[in-house]
Structure formats: structure tokens, C-alpha cells
Amino acid sequence: MSQPTKRARAAAAASATAEDPAREAWSLIVRLFQCGKASTMASCAEFDLSAAQAYLLQTLDPSKPVPMSSLAGALSCDASNVTGLVDKLEARGFVERQPDPNDRRVKMIALTASGKRVRAEVVDRLATPPASVEALSKTDQEDLVRILKKAVAPPLGRAAGAE
């Protein structure tokens, strides 16, 4: 802790620019997510779902089918990727492709009855936080929720107030 040259530069980068709390917060969120990854994967495995499949399932609104293109948008991935994921979930009877009466090009993806059941379980299971989050004080947890709510976009169906 004595040569400002290399040492300081490395330290500043390592701690992700301490002068900007937004950058630091983001780095911490990424790290936290990463440290929960193992448990997330394990949860998915319990349902014989890959992370991508589970996330797609989670993204679906049980009460409202969405076109595949919307899914591609929500998952920020290529449309052709969604085709493959839906194929697998459809093969297991969790989702089905429905025609859109207004546009015969689009296929609406809807959860089946069994899909809704599984989705509910998956969502519940994936919400299980790593121990380090559980260990925070109730106050910290509530503050976290309050702040994070401002920072996340609303899920697929809800357009900030619509229902």
C-alpha cells in the first residue's frame, strides 16, 4: 500500500470506481447475482429445466398469451432462439402455440394448465434468495425492495399501470 502508480489504478478499477455509487451498486448487483447462480441452477434442475427454459416460463403471464417476438424482446435474444425454447416447453406440455386471429403470421404462446402449475412452482423456487441476502436485517431487506422496485422495468403484460 505505498506505490500510487500501478497499485492505486488497479485498486480503483477493482472496486469499480468508488466515486460513483451507481457504478458500484451495479457491480455489487452483478456479483450478488453471480453468487446466487449455483443455487439458481440447482433450482432449475429440480424441474428438469434449463435456466433459459425456466426464465422463459417465468416471463410468461399465466393470464395472457404473448407473441413470440415479444418473448424474444423480453429475453433480449434472437427470435430463432425462442423457437427452440418454446419447442422444448411445448414438447413437455407446458406451453402451446395459439393462432392470433388478427395476424396469421404471429403465434401466441400460452401457458397450459400444467404449465401454469409448473411456472408457479418455478417462480416460487427461484425467488429463494442466497443465505447472504436472507441474513440481512429486515430493515435492509425492505429498503432493498423499496429501492430496487424503482429500478426494474415492469414485467411483460403490465405497461406501467395497464392490466
Place this chain on the structure above:
Amino acid sequence: MSQPTKRARAAAAASATAEDPAREAWSLIVRLFQCGKASTMASCAEFDLSAAQAYLLQTLDPSKPVPMSSLAGALSCDASNVTGLVDKLEARGFVERQPDPNDRRVKMIALTASGKRVRAEVVDRLATPPASVEALSKTDQEDLVRILKKAVAPPLGRAAGAE
């Protein structure tokens, strides 16, 4: 909101059990991370690195080589996976395998000079938060940092106070 049966169950699961702030916080963190994923991938692409490669680079401590098994632990993935990632980074001259004088089985992964440079840039770039985080008030950002710091494990080298 009238039939407690299906409706309530689905709603409770969908909002990630509002009664437990830890669960809700975790769900929000996952969502937030996901919404920053696209930008993260783009940042990695700028350096011609995959997300996994960038993350491995980021995990390395510029001042201290670590055995591959530690990396596997830190990335929570199989050791054989680390072999492949290190192969690619080594081919580009960012890391090198060094012998461990104490145990000839282990290979210590060290950043090269160019690897240290790239790592610093990558770390800096990946710390760039999505707009929604940037948009939070300074107070919220600082609270976030304060709380999140308690919830993340220290990085590879630092054993909670050692240096």
C-alpha cells in the same frame, strides 16, 4: 381478486411472496440483472470476449495468481470448463499458466501485462449500470451500495480483511 383458490395462489407466486422481503429483494435483483444483460453482452463484445471469458478475467486478482480449482469454485462451474476458458484467454495472451512451486499438480493462473490492462478496461466497462440504476437518486444509490456490500462475498484474494 375474489376467488382465493387459483387467483390468490398465482398472484402470490407471481409477486414472489410479498410477505417475505428477502424473497422479493432477490427476485428484483435477478430481474434487474436480466434487464442489464443486453448491455453487458455488448460490453463484452467490444473486447471480443464472451461473457464467461470476461467474467473469468474480472475474477482474477491482478496481483495474485490463483489455482484453476479456485477459479472453478469462484465461477461455480466445473474445472474442465475453466480449462477451456483459460485456453482461450491464454491464446490471446491475457493470462498464463504458472507452476506452483509447492504442488506440481496445480497451475496458477496469472494475468499477463496485457491481461491486466484489458481486465482493468473490462472491469470498468462492465461496471456501467443500466439507465434505470443511474436514474436512482444519489441517496438510493448509496443505500443500495451500503446494503449490498453486506450481502456479497469478498472477491477471490481478500479473505475478509487479509491483504
Place this chain on the structure above:
DNA sequence: GATCGATATTTGAGACTGTCAACTATAGAC
């Protein structure tokens, strides 16, 4: 110091994710 069971790393096979480019079918405009 030879042997045995554990550990670090590598290799190869195989599943899955994800991208791109090409294709089909349909929509909407002119």
C-alpha cells in the same frame, strides 16, 4: 521407498444456448 487413495488438470463426448442467414407465409401499402 513402493503402494494406495485423494486431488489438480486435461481431454473428449454430448446437450443446450445463442447468433446469423436463408426461407415461407402473411400483412399492408401503392
Place this chain on the structure above:
DNA sequence: GTCTATAGTTGACAGTCTCAAATATCGATC
């Protein structure tokens, strides 16, 4: 009707990741 744009699918390919099997080395034991 013809043209251009869009939704979804397909096939080729790169990358990640896991598992099981191999190799080298360690540490302890006889």
C-alpha cells in the same frame, strides 16, 4: 396485383457447460 416489411422457422456454426475417463502428483502408510 405487386412490393416491401414482418413473424416465425430452419440449418449451420461457435461457445458454454457437464460428465466420465485419463494423467500426474501428493501425502500417508507399510
